[in-house]
Amino acid sequence: MWAQQQPFAPAPKGGNGLTITAIVLSGIALLSVLAMAAFIFFGSGGSGGWVLSGKVTVVDKGVADIALQDALTSAIEDDGGSVDHLECPLRSPAGQGLVTVCHGSVDGWDWTGVVVFEDDTGTFIVTEH
Structure with a gap:
C-alpha cells in the first residue's frame, strides 16, 4: 500500500571558497584605491612639484633677474611658501x-x-623641483 518514503536529503553544505574570494578581492580593491590616492597626493615619486603661475613685466622682449625673482617670490608666497633666497639669470628672453x-x-x-x-607679455608658469 503505502511505501515508506525517504526523508528529504539535507542541502549540500557549501564551502567558504566564494566568501573568502570575495573578501580577498575586496581587500585588493581597497588597497589599490589607497595606493592611487597616495600617488595622486604625493606626486609622481618626486620627479616634479607643483605648478605656479604669475606675470612679470617684459622690457625689450626680455625679463631682468630682479623682476623675475620678485614675481617668483610673490607666486611662491601666495601659495604659502617662504622664500629664503632666489637667483635667476641676469636676463631671460x-x-x-x-x-x-x-x-x-x-x-x-x-x-x-x-x-x-x-x-611675450610676461605670463609664465613655474614648476618647482
Missing part, C-alpha cells in the same frame, strides 16, 4: 615657450624652478 631656470632656497630646502613663458 620672454616669449611663448621660452624657458629659464632659477635656483634658490624655499622653506629651508634647495629649490629649482623651471619658468616657462606662455606669451
Whole structure:
C-alpha cells in the first residue's frame, strides 16, 4: 500500500571558497584605491612639484633677474611658501615657450624652478623641483 518514503536529503553544505574570494578581492580593491590616492597626493615619486603661475613685466622682449625673482617670490608666497633666497639669470628672453631656470632656497630646502613663458607679455608658469 503505502511505501515508506525517504526523508528529504539535507542541502549540500557549501564551502567558504566564494566568501573568502570575495573578501580577498575586496581587500585588493581597497588597497589599490589607497595606493592611487597616495600617488595622486604625493606626486609622481618626486620627479616634479607643483605648478605656479604669475606675470612679470617684459622690457625689450626680455625679463631682468630682479623682476623675475620678485614675481617668483610673490607666486611662491601666495601659495604659502617662504622664500629664503632666489637667483635667476641676469636676463631671460620672454616669449611663448621660452624657458629659464632659477635656483634658490624655499622653506629651508634647495629649490629649482623651471619658468616657462606662455606669451611675450610676461605670463609664465613655474614648476618647482
